Amino acid sequence: MSVQALPSQPSSLQIARQLAQEFAQTAAERDAQGGTPKAERDALRASGLLALSIPTQFGGLGASWSETFEVVREFAKVDSSIAHVFGFQHLMLATVRLFARPDQWQPWFEQTARKNWFWGNALNPLDTRTLVRTFAGWREFSGKKSFCSGASDSEMLIASASDESAGGRLLIAAIPSGRTGITLHDDWNNIGQRQTDSGSVTFERVRVEENELLLDPGPLSTPFACLRPLIAQLHFSNIFLGIAEGALEEAREYTLKEGRPWFKSKARHVSEDPYILAHYGEFWLGLESVRVLAERAAALLDEAWQKEHALGSDERARLAIAISTAKVAATRVGLDLCSRLFEVTGARATHAALRLDRHWRNLRTQTLHDPVDYKIQELGEWALSQTRPTPSFYS
Numbered sequence: 001m002s003v004q005a006l007p008s009q010p011s012s013l014q015i016a017r018q019l020a021q022e023f024a025q026t027a028a029e030r031d032a033q034g035g036t037p038k039a040e041r042d043a044l045r046a047s048g049l050l051a052l053s054i055p056t057q058f059g060g061l062g063a064s065w066s067e068t069f070e071v072v073r074e075f076a077k078v079d080s081s082i083a084h085v086f087g088f089q090h091l092m093l094a095t096v097r098l099f100a101r102p103d104q105w106q107p108w109f110e111q112t113a114r115k116n117w118f119w120g121n122a123l124n125p126l127d128t129r130t131l132v133r134t135f136a137g138w139r140e141f142s143g144k145k146s147f148c149s150g151a152s153d154s155e156m157l158i159a160s161a162s163d164e165s166a167g168g169r170l171l172i173a174a175i176p177s178g179r180t181g182i183t184l185h186d187d188w189n190n191i192g193q194r195q196t197d198s199g200s201v202t203f204e205r206v207r208v209e210e211n212e213l214l215l216d217p218g219p220l221s222t223p224f225a226c227l228r229p230l231i232a233q234l235h236f237s238n239i240f241l242g243i244a245e246g247a248l249e250e251a252r253e254y255t256l257k258e259g260r261p262w263f264k265s266k267a268r269h270v271s272e273d274p275y276i277l278a279h280y281g282e283f284w285l286g287l288e289s290v291r292v293l294a295e296r297a298a299a300l301l302d303e304a305w306q307k308e309h310a311l312g313s314d315e316r317a318r319l320a321i322a323i324s325t326a327k328v329a330a331t332r333v334g335l336d337l338c339s340r341l342f343e344v345t346g347a348r349a350t351h352a353a354l355r356l357d358r359h360w361r362n363l364r365t366q367t368l369h370d371p372v373d374y375k376i377q378e379l380g381e382w383a384l385s386q387t388r389p390t391p392s393f394y395s
Helices: 012-024 027-033 038-047 065-076 080-099 102-115 227-258 274-310 313-340 358-367 372-385
Strands: 119-122 131-135 138-145 156-163 169-176 182-184 201-209
Touching (some): 012 038, 012 065, 038 080, 065 227, 080 102, 080 156, 080 227, 138 156, 138 169, 156 201, 169 201, 227 313, 274 313, 313 372
Parallel strands (some): 131 156
Antiparallel strands (some): 138 201, 156 169, 182 201
């Protein structure tokens, strides 16, 4: 009697690729309309991928950072807005893991995995308009925050407020998005990343309980806690890489199907044109270089994450350099490719319905939030004097 093999479960990457195929069908149209990608966010909820980075003992899929960023890249190839909010989901989970006590983050992990919670961001430490008042046993947040990616259609928020009575100390909390006094504004209307829900949030006397504050160990307290900004930087590096990979694939398909040799060319087909081939060779070389840097940085992050509180400041510094290197390369290569892709697709590829410009717009919008010049300065200080980058909320 033969034993029939049970069907194998699809991997997280296979699930992501299937979702990406679905997202790709409406990506250009949704780029035009902006707003919240509600159907796509619900598809992510149903997929189980919101628990991708949560350890299995808390109901998650137990993925490493390398595996998580591979999924981010898969989404970024077709829809960088979806990749943005999906990656921020895991950045927010990392935030509570790094800044909070186990009796806080473990229940949040379990509920996220069980209820398919989406986490949004209202942290933005550079926006100090939200202030905190202290009462007996609780705090009150009042003010406004900008660039609150993923806040709309979320169940939980990571929010921050400045405590002026403590010299402007930043207090960070994990609170339900629907709490009384929180208003999520639909006011994000930028040229790129148009469905990241990165608008503003208003806090009107929002009550925050003591057990919702992320105080122990808190931000920037240990080398392990200082991994949070590095995770954010590597998240963006993978978005930039994914955007460029997707742009190259769209350009390639258009060139092969619609491209025509220039009338002065002796080539019979566009695929034989030496100038077209030279461009594609440069695109490939740039992307392969970024892939190696991004994957190396992710592997180093996995090692650092596993060490937890045994992580040393020297190891953290080397990881920061590896991630900055990948981000600078991803920024430069991505912007170059997304601009020059029209040189291999031609004038007809500028038809508005194709929206091939969205790749450049998305990349240009996101890269401006962290000027690459300062990353290069850090790399120069390291290369010349072996000066370690100083941990902050951004590096």
